[in-house]
Amino acid sequence: MLISMRLQISKSKNAASFYVTKSVYDKGKRTSKIVEKLGTYDELKSKLGDKDPYEWAKEYVEELTRLEKEGKEPVVIAEYSPSKLIDSNIQCTFNGGYLFLQQIYYALGLHRICDGISNKYKFTFDLNSVLSRLSYGRILFPASKLATYEISQKFIEQPNFELQHVYRALEYIAKESDFIQSELYKNSLKISKRNTGILYYDCTNYFFEIEQEDGLKQYGFGKDHKPNPIVQMGLFMDGDGIPLAFSITKGNTNEQVTLKPLEKQILSDFDLSKFIVCTDAGLASTANRKFNNIEGRAFVTTQSIKKLKKHLKEWALDTNGWHLSDENKIYDISNLDEEKYMDKIFFKERWIKEDRLEQKLIVTYSLKYKNYQRQIRNNQIERAKKIIRTNPKKLKKCNANDYKRFVAKIHCTSEGEIAKKELYSIDTNLIANEEAFDGFYAVCTNLDDDASQIAEINRRRWEIEECFRIMKSEFKARPVHLSRDDRIAAHFSTCFISMIIYRILEKRLEEKYTCHEILSKLREMNFYELKGEGYIPTYTRNDLTDDLHEKFGFRTDYQIVSKKQIKNIFKETKR
Numbered sequence: 001m002l003i004s005m006r007l008q009i010s011k012s013k014n015a016a017s018f019y020v021t022k023s024v025y026d027k028g029k030r031t032s033k034i035v036e037k038l039g040t041y042d043e044l045k046s047k048l049g050d051k052d053p054y055e056w057a058k059e060y061v062e063e064l065t066r067l068e069k070e071g072k073e074p075v076v077i078a079e080y081s082p083s084k085l086i087d088s089n090i091q092c093t094f095n096g097g098y099l100f101l102q103q104i105y106y107a108l109g110l111h112r113i114c115d116g117i118s119n120k121y122k123f124t125f126d127l128n129s130v131l132s133r134l135s136y137g138r139i140l141f142p143a144s145k146l147a148t149y150e151i152s153q154k155f156i157e158q159p160n161f162e163l164q165h166v167y168r169a170l171e172y173i174a175k176e177s178d179f180i181q182s183e184l185y186k187n188s189l190k191i192s193k194r195n196t197g198i199l200y201y202d203c204t205n206y207f208f209e210i211e212q213e214d215g216l217k218q219y220g221f222g223k224d225h226k227p228n229p230i231v232q233m234g235l236f237m238d239g240d241g242i243p244l245a246f247s248i249t250k251g252n253t254n255e256q257v258t259l260k261p262l263e264k265q266i267l268s269d270f271d272l273s274k275f276i277v278c279t280d281a282g283l284a285s286t287a288n289r290k291f292n293n294i295e296g297r298a299f300v301t302t303q304s305i306k307k308l309k310k311h312l313k314e315w316a317l318d319t320n321g322w323h324l325s326d327e328n329k330i331y332d333i334s335n336l337d338e339e340k341y342m343d344k345i346f347f348k349e350r351w352i353k354e355d356r357l358e359q360k361l362i363v364t365y366s367l368k369y370k371n372y373q374r375q376i377r378n379n380q381i382e383r384a385k386k387i388i389r390t391n392p393k394k395l396k397k398c399n400a401n402d403y404k405r406f407v408a409k410i411h412c413t414s415e416g417e418i419a420k421k422e423l424y425s426i427d428t429n430l431i432a433n434e435e436a437f438d439g440f441y442a443v444c445t446n447l448d449d450d451a452s453q454i455a456e457i458n459r460r461r462w463e464i465e466e467c468f469r470i471m472k473s474e475f476k477a478r479p480v481h482l483s484r485d486d487r488i489a490a491h492f493s494t495c496f497i498s499m500i501i502y503r504i505l506e507k508r509l510e511e512k513y514t515c516h517e518i519l520s521k522l523r524e525m526n527f528y529e530l531k532g533e534g535y536i537p538t539y540t541r542n543d544l545t546d547d548l549h550e551k552f553g554f555r556t557d558y559q560i561v562s563k564k565q566i567k568n569i570f571k572e573t574k575r
Helices: 041-048 053-069 098-107 110-121 127-140 145-154 163-175 177-188 255-269 286-291 310-317 367-390 392-396 428-435 451-459 462-473 485-508 515-524 543-552 563-572
Strands: 002-011 016-026 029-040 093-095 198-207 230-238 243-250 276-279 298-302 345-354 357-366 407-412 418-426 440-445 526-530 534-537
Touching (some): 029 053, 098 110, 098 127, 098 543, 110 177, 127 163, 127 485, 163 177, 177 485, 198 462, 230 255, 230 485, 243 255, 255 276, 255 286, 286 298, 286 357, 298 451, 310 345, 310 357, 345 451, 357 451, 367 418, 392 418, 440 451, 485 515
Parallel strands (some): 198 276
Antiparallel strands (some): 002 016, 198 230, 230 243, 298 440, 345 357, 407 418, 526 534
């Protein structure tokens, strides 16, 4: 039971010390408890200026008493003064969002992997400290290696390395890339199951700011359509969307030949032998399909209907002979009730033999997919009409899939004479040709499974595209600012590691939040250091932060996190 707060002054020969005490009843007895030490007379005098320490202390105690009676938290103001400047060149705010990434980093055994590399090459700098900061920085504050070194000082735990060690570390990370990947996979099995029955493969490229070709940096077909040298990254992902292995090849390499070497590495280093490889049509060469038609492996790959042989194309587009799962009825899709069948997926299938390879061709048809494709195309047509009206000069450059493809250039008048100016119109023939394929989608496989099961395997292929999107946009893996091949390879190693950490984080949170929501919140989770006391959270607590703390088993959202508590959190995240 509260009695009151009062000011207590303890005088000695050389000083008078001021204390705030609180009188309480404890087990029927009245006791006195020190709430706060305000300081000595001289200390308060130096902070308060002209104000009398005795008068200020009395007013302060009265204010604390009032706040407590009102049920409000008292604010400690004795250490602060409106007339005192803050300390110069002293950092007070730190990011703590990385702590959740750190727990996954250590659970994956990356610190032990770093120890193994350090012991092998006998260098003395802390590789683990460098790699962990490169990984956290890539996820939270993506930047150049120089900037990442500077940004690493934003974390509550300060780095124990110098800038030169970052560049030295890149050399060893590149050398041991295969070792890091295989060990990461083995360690990941200790913290979660890996769905390696289905592996997704895709290849993309990243452009450089440097225009000079050299080593890995070569001119090739850039998916970003930038006039710069590129490097290619091939990536295998497991059936749950977590990266498995990657490789880096020259920018002028045909992407179809990148699959087999990396898959062979998985077969030898990951102790995997039986799995289904799922790819898009661009990587589905006959050689790659045949490679996954032996020794317990299988393939599922998208198939361009436009590129099928004439008789197969006619069969695929024929409106007759369609099925629905779990039904024996045969449908004609030319006259469907849209309201009834909008969410249904029709299919037909047949075995084909081409290039001495037997495979099943499965074609699906969806009214919803048809409407989606037409909506996209109609929007593109409207853009094409607009540019004809407003700025036809932009029509000189046109990529295969952009809206400008619908613009037809006419060089002759209706009388057949050569026109003085180019005339532009919408290409209605091209629109009609494209519309013939609306709603249709095809895959090829050597599996004899039900068509719906195969379609489900292929459906999740979007997740590997999402991995690349996150690396390019959120992790800002491009443009690449490095020039040496080893540093380029190390850069993508850290992107790969970061992607694994992030994907596991997503899974921990049960995929309830978007990538933007998660990363924005982690970046926002800052703390103000109260010297000698602890860290005050300055972020907004919400459902996401509550889920983070629940799933990871520690809390940073107390009104103040004491020094002891933060040290325990450090230990908790490094087990």
